[in-house]
Amino acid sequence: MIDPDGYRPNVGIVLMHDDGRLFWARRVGRDGWQFPQGGMNSDETPQEAMFRELFEETGLQPHHVEVLGATPGWLRYRLPRRFVRRRERPTCIGQKQVWFLLRMLGEEADVRLDHSDRPEFDSFTWVDFWYPLDNVVDFKRDVYQRALAHLAGVARKHGVDPGHAPAVAPPLATVR
Template sequence: MSEPKQTKRHYRPNVAAIILSSKYPHACEIFIACRNDIKDAWQFPQGGIDSNESPKEALLRELEEEIGTKEVDIVAEHPEWVSYDFPETVAPKMYPYDGQTQKYFLVRLRHDSLVNLNTQEPEFSDYKFVSYENIFHHITYFKRPIYKQVLEYFKKKGYL
């Protein structure tokens, strides 16, 4: 009996930002935003890496495109790329990709930075800052395992 044929998964290179409020390190409040295109889907800002960009360049571009500011300080970077598959309900919108492989950055908003969701192509309808303990009450289900892995790493390292 032959083994089933394995198909190679196609992942989109992506960056994601865990944004801490400007009150950090005195208070640990984490930014999440609600997507326009998926009902009640809260997540971190993220986006694809263009072929001519480094992950850090993509991070700053995506933050400006999605939340209207790149006025952040990078606190830490997750040492590994992490991947996840899109659920069946999202996969058709993301063709030809099966999921994403992401580089996570922990960043802090600068004191003078303002979040503006009314960008050229708005991706989010609302945002809020939540505690580490409450974040998983809001995050969309298919991102929870990855977020847990990354947040636990930053917590273990003493950032959260």
């Protein structure tokens, strides 16, 4: 599903321990690390897609997490030209995402990266709240910065101190 502007609707998942550390996973067969994320089906709400992606990528179910909040509206990033498949129609030029902050209620043993037939990740760790900003692929960095800046406020409202962002994040704008 691609919108008229060429963006694929998608959800991002920031899974947080009570101590404020975040779930950070390595892509299968690559040295790239990221948060769980995935595309929405046309019949899904963002929250339904989030729970489906959470289960597919981590094996976690709704009772393993608590939804603390989400970014308002869509955050967008463009794919670098080398990743755009111009022969596909419609052409996807990037992703538009709603990001969710979840509190981990389950145990680490509940995480199953091999749950699906085609796993996304082969390893995970827990990192400081702002660590992903310096360690995600460049073209996702701005969206990560805006999402984490918003979700840090959500974390604080739930009694978790994420510390301070290493750089000033631009204001979060709601995009259609």
